[in-house]
Amino acid sequence: SQQGEEDPQALSIQEGENATMNCSYKTSINNLQWYRQNSGRGLVHLILIRSNEREKHSGRLRVTLDTSKKSSSLLITASRAADTASYFCATDAAGGSYIPTFGRGTSLIVHP
């Protein structure tokens, strides 16, 4: 079974708009990471947020983590056509070795 589940499954927006996608998970985690996958560049790491952090920024990306709700959100501001991709969250369960579990992903289409 997959630990993280992204929502929505698909998102279609216009260039310049913001895109928000969410990830929910079931068990306590050590860390949560967001990845992007498109046909051109494959699967690429975007950002890592640790369980004791609440918010992180990287360029146009903003990630929040709410461990009480077992959820995370990824915000892409001022989206571009090049942001068109699938976005996945990956979690690793608290305790033990780091074993990542990916969700099913959100498919984002940004129309120019």
Next chain:
Amino acid sequence: EAGVAQSPRYKIIEKRQSVAFWCNPISGHATLYWYQQILGQGPKLLIQFQNNGVVDDSQLPKDRFSAERLKGVDSTLKIQPAKLEDSAVYLCASSSIRGGGADTQYFGPGTRLTVL
């Protein structure tokens, strides 16, 4: 620095045949992962190595899948015999972390397997 290399990029086989995939991680990366990604789903971890030891292989169908990482560098993943449901992209990733803990995974381009 060179990225994670995988070969072949594409493979088409008949069911019940055997197939092998090869991965060369980023130089110096201790941890290597093999994932299976079925169309429309996220990657599913099959096996994780740290150096040449197995950290986790709980989702590897051991009756037909095997993997090894010789000398803690390159790795091969084999399927024997293949089934129709094995059609997927097989991704290899590596990271530099040692002794557990999260780290950025660097993914290869993947091998797209089609089983007819």
